[in-house]
Amino acid sequence: MAQRTGTGRGTAARAARAGAGVLAGAATAAAGALWLAAALPLSAGLAWPRTRPAARAWLAAGTARLISWERLRLESLLGCTVDPAPRTGRGLAYLGLRAAVTALAAPLLASVLGVAGLLLGGSLFEAATGTVTTVSLALPWVSVSTPSITMGLAVSLLLLLAAAAAAAGLAALDRVAARRLLGPSTADLLALRVAELTATRAGVLRAIDAERRRIERDLHDGVQQRVVALAMLLARARRAGDTERAAHLLEQAHRESQRVAAELREVAWKVYPTALDELGLHAALRGVAERSALPVALHYAVERDLAPEVETAVYFVAREAITNAAKHARAHRVEVAVRTTAAGVELSVRDDGVGGADAGGGGLVGLARRVAALDGRLEVSSPAGGPTLITAHLPAPARQEG
Known part of the structure; x- marks a missing residue:
């Protein structure tokens, strides 16, 4: 039961944030529409080489400011984080799309909420004043008579649910548009992936070179020194004048050869352990x-x-x-x-x-x-x-x- 209550609260909180995101989006869409209207004369400056740099800078700065507001709204209220892709043209397209959708959806949502508010207010007024009447609804197959307060509350509830569903749909559309227009394009992602693979390949080559230097160092400082010592012992044993001394030197050479074998096994184990394949x-x-x-x-x-x-x-x-x-x-x-x-x-x-x-x-x-x-x-x-x-x-x- 407690888990269901927590889930319900989480859903209500998400719905409230989505509603707040849509309302805030109406304000930012209005700001975007004003900026688009102001950007039209600025864009005319792109046609002349002398005014093009200044016009491009103004368009980029204004669009970036509005897009930063949109990103803040999307992340804090709609839970949508979009990787930045600084493209002024796509930013203007996003602002234009949002302005158009808001211009169409805002009057409809306002009308639905207004009617729901009137019905809810009327029902509460009837309940407070005791002026409840009976409403008859004649359908082709049935006739329904119900108190006006019940009808008002039911219809207002349906309208509020419809408005909530519409707000959720607008929030989902907003997320999709933001990811498509504010985030990196397919070409951007492909270029980023190519850059990552290039850097990774270079890193792998550097790692291979470093590993080769480590192996060379291990062979030079360890195995090679012991092989030289082994060769010297064998040479001394060959030049030894008596059998006892030669046997003693050969015994030392045998022990040194065991150390060489152990060093080689250690180097080989560091390069690649056979146990990884075998076991x-x-x-x-x-x-x-x-x-x-x-x-x-x-x-x-x-x-x-x-x-x-x-x-x-x-x-x-x-x-x-x-x-x-x-x-x-x-x-x-x-x-x-x-x-x-x-x-x-x-x-x-x-x-x-x-x-x-x-x-x-x-x-x-x-x-x-x-x-x-x-x-x-x-x-x-x-x-x-x-x-x-x-x-x-x-x-x-x-x-x-x-």
């Missing part, structure tokens, strides 16, 4: 948690197989975030959660460190590029004092078989 994302993340220098609590709730590129992105974002927490955050514990959502898959990595992570830093920028390459987004919350929360939202198409 799946869950097992690969468990491996990251086990290798971490910090305690990692893993919560995995993925209910379907993910595409390989999505699994790879989730894996590397989780691994990099855990590594950053261990190296820079002075954290004591990390929590990793992976779950499917209606939009795809969500990964969150939270640590209890000191916070202050820079979202524009190299590591996080690389993660953001990796996520953006799949049309996802990366969110970083790291206030001073902590905690740090990194959340990746990724679309998750199902794994293609074969």
Whole structure:
């Protein structure tokens, strides 16, 4: 019962806001009509090159001011947020459409509300003065006799409901017109998408170059140094004068070769973990948690197989975030959660460190590029004092078989 009451109140509040939006729209439509009338002589200045810049500036400034009022009304009263598209011509078209619709609808709505008000007022007057009469309504198939107060209240209620429905229709039409004329056009959206893809491609290339430099650094500073040490040990063993010393050097060389193999496995694991293909994302993340220098609590709730590129992105974002927490955050514990959502898959990595992570830093920028390459987004919350929360939202198409 309480839930129904809350739902009813919410519906009434939305209806009241829509009605207020329509009433406010009548005022802004009148202002728009006045501006259109003033814009006609200004538009004549567009025909001459000398006056064209000034006329264009005046038209753009006045239209932008009115459109800003319209956006405020749409967002606050009609719950319609439109991405800005600064086109004076489309703004004038929107103002003209609203002025025309308001000129047609306002008299009708005013008439309906006026009649409803007269009937309601008359019914209340009859009830107060005791002058209620009987109204007979003869239809072809039935005759109805009813007190005039009942008839007045019923008809006024029907008229008010019709006015409310008309106001809701006008509000819906207003939202559609705003999205079509005030928002970006199909060409604008296409250009924006092309720009996003271009930036994403450039970001991916930079991330690939950075990864290559990291691999080269790991090989140079780690594996290469150990291979050189191994070669030196083998050379010393070959030049050794006695068998015991040669055996001792060969034993050292054997241990060094094991370290080289371990370094190579570590580099290969950083490039791409075979567990991701062989055992799946869950097992690969468990491996990251086990290798971490910090305690990692893993919560995995993925209910379907993910595409390989999505699994790879989730894996590397989780691994990099855990590594950053261990190296820079002075954290004591990390929590990793992976779950499917209606939009795809969500990964969150939270640590209890000191916070202050820079979202524009190299590591996080690389993660953001990796996520953006799949049309996802990366969110970083790291206030001073902590905690740090990194959340990746990724679309998750199902794994293609074969």
